[in-house]
Amino acid sequence: MELIDYPNYGEKLYVQTLANGLTVYLQPKAGFNKTTAVLGVNYGSVDSAFMLNGEKVVQPAGIAHFLEHKMFDKKDYDVFELFNKTGARSNAFTSFTKTNYLFSTAESLKENLDILLNFVQIPYFTKEKVQREKGIIDQEINMYKNDPDNQGYFETIASLYPNSVLANDIAGDVASVDKISLDDVELAYRTFYRPENMSLFITGKLDPDETLGWIEANQAHKDAPVPVEVKRLMVLPQTSSETIKHVEMDVSRPKVALGLRGNDPVPVGREGLKYEIAISIMFDLFLSENAVEYDKLYHDEIIDDSFSWEFENERGFHFAVISCDTAKPSELIQRLKQIIAEIPNKINDLAAEFQLQKNELFGNYIEMMDSEEAISGQFDGFLGEPVTIYDEVEILKSMTLTDVATIADSFLAHATVQSVMIQNRQQFPIDS
Template sequence: MMELIDYPKYNEKLFVQTLSNGLTVYLQPKPGFNKTTAVLGVNYGSIDSEFMLNGEKVIQPAGIAHFLEHKMFDKKDYDVFELFNKTGARSNAFTSFTKTNYLFSTAESVKANLDILLDFVQIPYFTQAKVEREKGIIDQEINMYQNDPDNQAYFKMIASLYPESVLANDIAGDIQTVAQITLEDVELAYRTFYRPENMSLFITGKLDPNEVMGWIEENQRQKSTQDPIRLQRLLTLPVASKETILHTEMDVSRPKITLGLRGRDPVLTGRAGLKYEIAISVMFDLFLSENSVEYDKLYHDEIIDDSFSWEFENERGFHFAVINGDTDKPLELVKRLKEIIAAIPAKIGDLQTEFQLQKNELFGNYIEMMDSEEAISGQFDGFIGEPVTIYDEVEILKSLTLADVLDVAKRFLSQATIQEVMIQNPNR
């Protein structure tokens, strides 16, 4: 029986059902839309390489979640992308720190594409030869990213924030760890994490909930049941001993500065965690967006340009902010950024007008995203204790006060640790 979550303010409905095998399905019909987007998510990412399985500790090579994502597309006698192409769908997949998502978007043959999606993820085909072949492909991908200064700055920063931990590894691992992956590793990772109860299916766009749920139930009845397991994820995150500046030499036209702030304050899950994330985002926008006084000063002092940006990650078990940009004055930029960050708690209470303007701008961005099934599916999260949609985010934003932002800012900044990465060209 499907449960209905109603969003009357937006004239939207979310249908939810957990099937007998544990797979949770979320269906959001969008009348008037011509396309349908489906995302099959696995609650499994790069940080899940260490875990307790049925009482025994397992340590797998870094990059195995990303490796497994690649392997899912390579079947015995066909390539999954070719199947999607034949049905007129665009397909993709990605692995993050905590999730692996498989998705398609189509304007036709929804049932056929849905069967392809569910079957290729839930019916694996692994061989020793294919595992060895994939290593060379991923090595090429890793080499490509190692030559990308922005990618290197990002992951070196995270490694500085979380030394000697799984977060210190690139999501794809490195050439040495990928070489260690065996067929047995892949099969064990799949059996452990690619289980219906550890997955969610979100579909939005042109769809009839009863019809689509019927298709999914029919597909899942054809899959064999799995024996229960006892799984405990292990995540140990030592604290960096002191603030450091990591200097790296690469072929860049201008120095790149990346400043990382590791949050050490506890963050709740579900909508409470989402409120925290939105509050932090508003805080950074008030001081580092193009509309802020601080940004304007940095720009007119020729310390930053339009490469300057920031982002905030709030994931299962950790959260951090990264600020980066190209600059001809790297030391000055670091100095000014630290001064801005240190002054936030004292200044933020005087920014009521700016706060309201920022809220209005974010609200407009959300309204725009509501017209895109890709954006709607990208904002959905079914792995944080309760389903969170773009409509939940808007309601949280609307009720957010400047006092809320100040409270979260103080909690985050009072305990955050800072690390720096500087990438320069040795020949310039």
């Protein structure tokens, strides 16, 4: 096994790529009583169009999420039942670019690893089960469609990336899910659920040599998949002129979401992580509770404690969404745009604030180092080089305000803006 040493933190990461292409990452944690394992697939909602062995394939929106659901439903049992019998907690989720399957356990690590690897790598699909799953996912989609915060988020992304795969909810919609066939599910699985397109990260209580031996023995009993040539196709047309999209929902107070689409090139690997951390610090400097701008918005009664922002830096795209409940939606949008426009001119004057934000973020990382769930959540094995929480801390320690200003300038100079208002019909038009 290759050893990646983190001497500043007393941690080691063992790396081994197996004969079938599966890359295994093992990080033992002395003194921990639990173990968390994450089997990741480099496949998400944006990967519905691709070239397979020279032929173009376009699949219905939501198929990656649909496939995640189907992996748990076997011929005569449910996978969650197997994990429950061992005392393990299990879960799975699909994002724009990844699908992760995970468990946490304080015992029976080998048994749980076998369950994890087997249920993901030995599928069971039938027409009847595919059809039955549609009704289950339709209920989930309708539940989220009735969630104003969820709708504000995805409507904003759809406005930032119109007529693209990002304009679709990760789960798709009822119409797209209805189009999914058994053939679609089997083709998606054969194309992306391949060992060379997957990674297994395990941290906590474990012996690296013993654990790797269990994994190798499990993989030795599985047939190697037939080689394929895959090229992902994701076209992201440019946005039109800035708009404010109005969405009618039953809300007690209007909700606002303002999105910024990044159009500047972002490096991959650790340099991409540096970009992501810098943009996060930029937003903290101007929109966290310690920021002067936040304080003004709050005392002007434009925002409340529902105010939040998030930044996504994924394979091939990056964007930010700022959201809040507010009685003054039009004024909030105008004020946010003004704050954003002033960032390049003000950021270099915030040296003291930068150090405070940096220290706070550093403290958050130190706290996460005591949680195997947090450690596994920060890990990414699909960036060309493994990126861990310890790499993030080292990047943060060396980051300067000049770094943040330079990256912020790149992001903001090329970003496009779109906004969404969610209101009752009685609230139209409000404060405008």
